[in-house]
Amino acid sequence: MPLTIIDSAHNCRGCLLAEGLTNKQRQQLSMIIHAKRHYQRNEKIYHIADKIKSVYLVQQGSIKTEAITYDGRPVVTGFYFPGDLFGFDGIGDQGYLCDAVAIENTLVCEIPFQKLTALCTSVEGLQHQLFMLMGQRIGSHDHALIMMHNMSAESRLCRFLTIYHERMKKHTENQDAVVFLPMNKDDIARYLGLCPETLSRVLSRLVNKGVIRRHQRRLELLDIDTLYELAS
Amino acid sequence: MPLTIIDSAHNCRGCLLAEGLTNKQRQQLSMIIHAKRHYQRNEKIYHIADKIKSVYLVQQGSIKTEAITYDGRPVVTGFYFPGDLFGFDGIGDQGYLCDAVAIENTLVCEIPFQKLTALCTSVEGLQHQLFMLMGQRIGSHDHALIMMHNMSAESRLCRFLTIYHERMKKHTENQDAVVFLPMNKDDIARYLGLCPETLSRVLSRLVNKGVIRRHQRRLELLDIDTLYELAS
DNA sequence: CGATCAATTGAGTGTGTTCAATGTCAGTGG
DNA sequence: CCACTGACATTGAACACACTCAATTGATCG
Numbered sequence: 001m002p003l004t005i006i007d008s009a010h011n012c013r014g015c016l017l018a019e020g021l022t023n024k025q026r027q028q029l030s031m032i033i034h035a036k037r038h039y040q041r042n043e044k045i046y047h048i049a050d051k052i053k054s055v056y057l058v059q060q061g062s063i064k065t066e067a068i069t070y071d072g073r074p075v076v077t078g079f080y081f082p083g084d085l086f087g088f089d090g091i092g093d094q095g096y097l098c099d100a101v102a103i104e105n106t107l108v109c110e111i112p113f114q115k116l117t118a119l120c121t122s123v124e125g126l127q128h129q130l131f132m133l134m135g136q137r138i139g140s141h142d143h144a145l146i147m148m149h150n151m152s153a154e155s156r157l158c159r160f161l162t163i164y165h166e167r168m169k170k171h172t173e174n175q176d177a178v179v180f181l182p183m184n185k186d187d188i189a190r191y192l193g194l195c196p197e198t199l200s201r202v203l204s205r206l207v208n209k210g211v212i213r214r215h216q217r218r219l220e221l222l223d224i225d226t227l228y229e230l231a232s
Numbered sequence: 233m234p235l236t237i238i239d240s241a242h243n244c245r246g247c248l249l250a251e252g253l254t255n256k257q258r259q260q261l262s263m264i265i266h267a268k269r270h271y272q273r274n275e276k277i278y279h280i281a282d283k284i285k286s287v288y289l290v291q292q293g294s295i296k297t298e299a300i301t302y303d304g305r306p307v308v309t310g311f312y313f314p315g316d317l318f319g320f321d322g323i324g325d326q327g328y329l330c331d332a333v334a335i336e337n338t339l340v341c342e343i344p345f346q347k348l349t350a351l352c353t354s355v356e357g358l359q360h361q362l363f364m365l366m367g368q369r370i371g372s373h374d375h376a377l378i379m380m381h382n383m384s385a386e387s388r389l390c391r392f393l394t395i396y397h398e399r400m401k402k403h404t405e406n407q408d409a410v411v412f413l414p415m416n417k418d419d420i421a422r423y424l425g426l427c428p429e430t431l432s433r434v435l436s437r438l439v440n441k442g443v444i445r446r447h448q449r450r451l452e453l454l455d456i457d458t459l460y461e462l463a464s
Numbered sequence: 465c466g467a468t469c470a471a472t473t474g475a476g477t478g479t480g481t482t483c484a485a486t487g488t489c490a491g492t493g494g
Numbered sequence: 495c496c497a498c499t500g501a502c503a504t505t506g507a508a509c510a511c512a513c514t515c516a517a518t519t520g521a522t523c524g
Contacts, residue, residue, distance in 0.1 A: 067374065069381055069382070069383070070383075070387075070391070070463065070464045071383075071387075071464050073381075073382070075377075075381050077374050077377055088367060088370045089367075089370055089371050089374050090367070091363060091364065091366070091367025091368075091370065091371075092364065092367040092368035092370070092371040093364065093368065094371070097371050097374050097375070098374065113363075117359060117360065117363055120352075120353075120359065121352075121353050121354075121356055121359060122353075124353055127349060127352065127353065127359070128349065130363075131323060131345075131349055131362075131366070132323065132324065132325065134323070134363075134366045134367070134370065135320060135321075135322070135323025135324040135366070136323075136324035136325065137370055138320045138321055138323065138324070138366065138369055138370055138373065139321050139323075139324040139326070139329050141370065141373040141374065141377065142299065142309050142321050142329050142330065142373065143329070144377055145307075145309055145373065145376055145377060148377065148381075148425065149301055149305070149307050149425045150301070150305070150425060150480095150481090151301070151302075151303075152511075152512090153511080153512070155302075155303075159302070185470095185471080193381045193382060194512075194513095195512075195513060195514080196471085197471090197472080197473085197512090197513075197514085197515095198511090198512055198513075200471065200472055200473085201472080201473080201512090203472095204472075204473085216521095231302065232302045232303050382513090384479075384480095385479080385480070416502095417502090417503080418502095426480080426481095427480075427481060427482080428502095428503080429480090429481075429482085429483095429503090429504080429505085430479090430480055430481075432503060432504055432505085433480095433504080433505080435504095436504075436505085
């Protein structure tokens with residue numbers, strides 16, 4: 001079974017970068033892929049201030065990126081799941097701004113950025129796709145910024161859940177109102193800008209309201225409408 | 233005098249996109265520039281959800297981008313000054329995510345994104361520069377996100393001031409410890425995620441501490457070291 | 465079954481918000 | 495020249511929400 005995954009990596013199937021490319025172009029793309037490898041839970045894919053410029057694709061598993069605030073606290077700046085590209089924070093001129101860490105056992109494929117941009121000059125569809133993805137990335141972070149502004153803990157969590165749920169519905173065959181969270185609660189708290197206790201309290205409150213049901217990392221979204229309402 | 237500005241627009245001098253290009257390449261770049269025009273205070277350069285894809289360069293003046301939170305409050309997502317490119321939030325597939333609004337009378341040059349990327353395939357230095365700028369943009373917003381996490385009102389303001397001061401020192405001949413803020417206080421408050429009253433209080437506190445001195449929109453940074461310390 | 469560690473709950477505190485009152489300034493008209 | 499007006503900035507008091515620290519409960523493993 002892992003073989004098929006490795007194989008699909010070779011052919012760049014399912015990779016957002018390869019979308020709209022011909023088979024031949026996909027082959028060209030797969031040629032420049034530097035490495036595909038497994039990472040253990042908590043293993044780092046890259047470190048803050050690393051100068052090696054690559055973008056990475058999550059094949060299987062999940063990734064978080066985390067940075068350190070000016071007063072020394074760890075902050076989670078993003079989560080990435082199969083099909084997602086990450087590492088764009090390293091494209092600027094000061095190296096990576098985050099650590100990228102595997103949340104679980106994860107298969108990642110590395111794409112050297114310089115080779116990628118070189119290929120872009122000959123494969124126009126690829127350039128377009130890359131600009132799009134970077135644009136979307138900029139957009140999604142504007143989104144995150146907006147979210148941080150004066151939203152209550154409850155709103156933040158509900159929004160996180162709805163976004164995560166939509167993401168999973170779109171990319172997996174699972175269409176249920178159930179989500180599995182591969183990351184632990186502390187990571188979610190650091191992502192939402194809350195302390196773990198507050199997150200715990202909000203979760204309990206949502207359970208009491210009958211909006212969700214919990215079985216450790218498996219969440220049932222009982223009342224999606226209210227979830228969306230609370231996410232305002 | 234405005235003539236020289238228009239002229240420099242034609243030659244793309246001072247434009248971050250044109251950095252490292254030959255004169256001939258700059259000419260090619262200036263050919264695709266769609267429009268250069270003046271905007272009045274509070275005039276919009278583009279609107280949320282606009283599908284027309286362009287990036288814009290501030291020639292003179294200043295720009296803010298603002299969005300609406302899920303509960304209907306306006307949020308300022310960024311400020312842009314001469315030499316800055318803005319409009320990257322519209323590159324994704326869902327149109328612009330913000331309104332771009334002139335803070336004062338402002339001269340802006342519009343660069344259609346499609347033509348720009350088409351030119352990128354032939355002018356490699358331009359492609360590199362564009363990727364870099366988008367990468368930096370992603371990085372700076374990661375930065376902003378980190379900043380929002382659990383920082384006190386005072387820290388946020390001090391960080392804003394130091395960043396703004398460094399920006400102005402780099403891009404203008406003015407090397408004094410003085411900054412002019414073209415935007416009004418409400419905009420700063422909406423950018424920092426504070427209410428205007430809190431911003432006012434923090435400013436007063438900084439004056440009392442002897443860190444800054446105020447004359448309406450002109451701020452003297454009396455004690456830059458403490459300013460940096462407080463920005464932690 | 466007890467030990468260990470994580471997760472939850474509770475009490476108290478701090479910081480920013482809200483709403484209201486006061487102060488400041490520019491522009492207008494008597 | 496001075497009082498009046500309206501917009502905006504500042505200050506004050508009360509409140510709400512999330513944080514901190516501590517205690518309790520729950521889960522996992524030997």
